Amino acid sequence: MHVATGLARQLALGDLIGERGWQLDLADGTVTFGDDLRYQVQLLGTENHDDGSWLWAWANEASSLPPALLHLCGWLREYGQRQGLAELTEPTFALQRADGHRLALLASGLTGRCYYRGPYDGGAVFFHLDDAPPEITEPVRPERALSVLGQVLQSFPVDHRIAVESFLHQQSWRLDSAPTSVTAQHVDGSTLRVDFDALGRVSNMSGTVSP
Structure with missing residues (x-):
């Protein structure tokens, strides 16, 4: 059971980022928060708020995403196949079954990483930070x-x-x-x-x- 520890990491990440804006650079495989924070990322997937669906990054063929950014979600797909978890293996499904936060928090518990939800017009992209600073994963007060x-x-x-x-x-x-x-x-x-x-x-x- 890693949900609580995953949530603790998310709260610590929120403390670190504060009110900074975000910018995702797919070519470089990084996210920048404000002018001073920059981290490597692994893509998880996207929420489409128009039709209320989730799409895993490994299934997002239309966007031609860099393969180097799909290692984590590909590993999650393999894990889902071994464990019989349909939400990790089906390319897309309704958010009512599982939204991005629940999926990303599950992935966080399995990998020990924190994640970020980047909103955009009509949806949101979810990705894990590969090299977040150690204070994110330290035990909380x-x-x-x-x-x-x-x-x-x-x-x-x-x-x-x-x-x-x-x-x-x-x-x-x-x-x-x-x-x-x-x-x-x-x-x-x-x-x-x-x-x-x-x-x-x-x-x-x-x-x-x-x-």
Whole structure:
């Protein structure tokens, strides 16, 4: 379960980019944010808001995309074939099945990369950053960890306990699991307790954050 850690990377990327504009250079295989941030990219796919569809970059023959930018989405297609995941192998499908954010976040969990959604008139392009700075993937501060967990549990159909334990473990918290709860301690002394109901859903989260 990597959804929460993937979301944490996205929030860190948002902090880094801020209000900068973006410019994608397909010939060079890079994206530029503002005047000072430039990264290598791998294309994922595009959302078409006119017909409400997703199109994987490997299937976008009309755009003559550089093959060097399709390695990642090609790998995802092969992964989908091995795992029997239709959304990773079908060239195009309705966004109601899975939109760009969900697909890119899944890819982020599998690859450890962060992604960017670049809007344009009539749609959006999604791509991964190949060489994002290390602060994007570093464990987040405890206060952000609580926020990330809350967003994931509200927005994604995940197993609550698996999501909580996986995320906190990936973020280097020390865990102590009980039948109906998980307590965790951060290296800075912050603590967190998560209680679960009879159906395994989070019923309460409480803790202390060290200054």
